[in-house]
Amino acid sequence: MIELLIESLRVSLDSVKANKLRSFLTTLGIIIGVMTIIIVVSIIDGLESQVMSTFSSLGTNVIYVQRRGWIMRGGSDWRKTRTNYVDMNDYYKMQDLSTTAEEIGISISNYKNIKYINEKLEMINIDGISASCMSIQNFEVDVGLTLSENDIKMKKNVCLIGKDISDNLFFGANPIGKWLTIDGNKFLIKGILTEKGSFFGQSQDEIVLIPYTVMLKYYPTEKRHITILLSSNDPEETIEEARWVMRISHSLKQGDDDDFSINTQDALMEQWKSLTTSIFLVMIAIGSLSLMVGGIGIMNIMLVSVSERTREIGIRKSIGARNKEILLQFLFEAMTVSLVGGVVGIIVGISVAFTISKVAHLPFAIQIWSVLTGFLFSLGVGLFFGIFPARKAAKLDPVECLRYE
Numbered sequence: 001m002i003e004l005l006i007e008s009l010r011v012s013l014d015s016v017k018a019n020k021l022r023s024f025l026t027t028l029g030i031i032i033g034v035m036t037i038i039i040v041v042s043i044i045d046g047l048e049s050q051v052m053s054t055f056s057s058l059g060t061n062v063i064y065v066q067r068r069g070w071i072m073r074g075g076s077d078w079r080k081t082r083t084n085y086v087d088m089n090d091y092y093k094m095q096d097l098s099t100t101a102e103e104i105g106i107s108i109s110n111y112k113n114i115k116y117i118n119e120k121l122e123m124i125n126i127d128g129i130s131a132s133c134m135s136i137q138n139f140e141v142d143v144g145l146t147l148s149e150n151d152i153k154m155k156k157n158v159c160l161i162g163k164d165i166s167d168n169l170f171f172g173a174n175p176i177g178k179w180l181t182i183d184g185n186k187f188l189i190k191g192i193l194t195e196k197g198s199f200f201g202q203s204q205d206e207i208v209l210i211p212y213t214v215m216l217k218y219y220p221t222e223k224r225h226i227t228i229l230l231s232s233n234d235p236e237e238t239i240e241e242a243r244w245v246m247r248i249s250h251s252l253k254q255g256d257d258d259d260f261s262i263n264t265q266d267a268l269m270e271q272w273k274s275l276t277t278s279i280f281l282v283m284i285a286i287g288s289l290s291l292m293v294g295g296i297g298i299m300n301i302m303l304v305s306v307s308e309r310t311r312e313i314g315i316r317k318s319i320g321a322r323n324k325e326i327l328l329q330f331l332f333e334a335m336t337v338s339l340v341g342g343v344v345g346i347i348v349g350i351s352v353a354f355t356i357s358k359v360a361h362l363p364f365a366i367q368i369w370s371v372l373t374g375f376l377f378s379l380g381v382g383l384f385f386g387i388f389p390a391r392k393a394a395k396l397d398p399v400e401c402l403r404y405e
Contacts, residue, residue, distance in 0.1 A: 026301045027341025029294020030381060034342050034374035036287035038349025038366070039356070044276045045365035046357055051272060061235050062136055062265065063101075065090070065228040065242055069261035070271075084259045086226045086246075088216075093249040094228055100238045101230040105133035108215045108225050112183040114208065116169045124165065125207045126182060128215025136231045139209065144176045144191025147211060151190075155213045159187040162205035163195040182208065185218055235264060291377055294341060295385035302334050302389035327394035334386025335379060342378025346371055 067084045091106050098104060108128040114121050131149045133139065141160065151158050159180060166175050179186045187210060196204040232238035239262055246260050316326065350366055357364040 026297050026337055027294060027344065029290050029292075029297055030338055030341030030378050031294075031345040031348065033287045033290035033294060034345025034378055035349035035352065036283055036290060037374050037377070038346060038370055039353045040280060040283040040287070041370035042349075042353035042364070042366050043356060043362070044280055045367060046362040048272075048276065049363040049365055051269070061232055063230040063232060063235060063238055063242060064263040065094070065230070065246060066261050066263055067226075070263045070267065084261065086228060086260055088226070090246060090249045090260075091226070091228050094230070094242065094245050097245045097248070098230070098238075098241060100234060100241050101232050103132045103136050103229075103231045105130045105136045105229040105231075106212050107133055107137075107227045107229060108212050109227070110219070110225055114165070114169075114183075115181045116175075116178065119169045121165065121168060121206075126215070127207060127209050128212035129209055130212055133229060136229050140194040141191040142194040143174075144189070146191060147209060152211045152213050155211060155217055157185065157187045157214060158190045158211070160191045160193055160209040161189055162193050162203075162207040164203050164205040165208060166192050180208070182210070183218075187214075235266075239264070291381050295338070295381040298334050298338055298382060299385040299389060301337075302330060302386055303392070305333070306330065306389050306393045323394040327390045330390035330393045331383070331386045334389065335382035338378050338382025338386075339375075342375055345378065346374050349374070 065086055067086050091104075094101075095104055106129070110126055111123045112126045114124050114126075127133075129137075129147070131147050131152055134146055139160075142163075144160075147158065147160060150156075159182070161169075161175065161180065169175070169180075170178070175189045176191065178189050180189055181187075187208075193205065193207070193209070228242075230238055230242060242262055243258065246262075247256075247258065250259055252259070350371075353366065354364055356362070
């Protein structure tokens with residue numbers, strides 16, 4: 001039996017080699033299908049890895065109490081947020097009443113122009129924060145000093161700058177102790193933040209941190225951008241408590257809708273996974289369609305091959321070849337063509353995925369199961385679509401075959 005399989009494989013390989021161009025064109029559908037599966041799985045895994053890394057760098061188990069939700073479900077949600085608000089009274093009430101939060105912080109964000117002497121940067125993210133936000137949001141100082149409670153209380157004009165700000169304004173010089181101008185106001189640079197990298201091509205190091213009290217002193221209207229941050233080892237309990245505190249602070253009655261939003265990374269991750277799952281299913285459907293088209297192409301070319309080699313089949317049968325040997329020969333040929341297409345698709349898919357990861361600055365991730373799936377799919381397509389031509393070849397009458405011109 002093993003000798004029969006080896007001989008059938010050898011004959012099928014000889015046939016594929018004799019018709020290289022035709023075999024390649026036949027496998028294009030298989031190549032495209034397998035390549036699509038490999039690329040999609042790689043990109044989604046790379047994106048998910050980067051998203052998880054970014055969320056981790058922002059702080060884990062962090063709850064954000066804000067005016068608007070991160071996930072909007074249509075125009076009605078946007079209309080509701082017009083009357084939503086989070087203010088300083090809510091922050092003070094949260095400090096007084098919360099018992100489950102490990103830390104409570106406040107952040108007020110906006111975009112301002114900054115400069116040092118003649119060097120300018122426009123629309124830079126300026127975050128007014130409490131000292132607790134340094135640990136809640138995983139901000140670390142690489143060089144210099146951090147923001148202190150005294151800086152917050154005394155409303156000092158001090159700041160911390162991201163790595164990109166340091167590079168683009170000071171060009172390698174030490175910025176510690178120099179004065180940075182933010183929208184016309186001067187701030188003493190206390191430290192440089194540890195580099196966090198980029199997220200979807202957007203730098204996380206193009207940021208300036210200042211005391212939130214100073215942000216409110218110079219820009220009192222920015223209070224509409226207040227975010228209350230809570231870190232907790234029991235997020236679910238803290239979320240319920242935060243909702244209770246906010247409803248008390250806003251004097252909401254039973255049955256009234258919340259006029260604030262509570263956001264968590266988990267909710268955003270669920271939305272992200274839902275989106276990537278939909279993209280994954282659509283692309284897998286496209287890949288499967290390509291595999292089916294490739295399979296039909298293989299079946300078609302194998303039927304042509306059976307017709308072209310009818311006389312050869314008659315000769316082999318007349319000298320003793322059994323139907324099983326003829327069936328295995330053509331079935332192996334179909335599977336070989338399909339398998340070659342699958343291997344080429346895997347190689348091309350990995351190469352394209354690697355190129356995309358480098359261009360888009362994404363982590364390169366190839367799952368073994370996606371490679372095995374592509375391999376098995378291509379093998380299965382060759383087997384499924386090769387059965388009919390192989391059976392047709394095996395059932396040919398040797399006498400009729402020898403008469404065939």
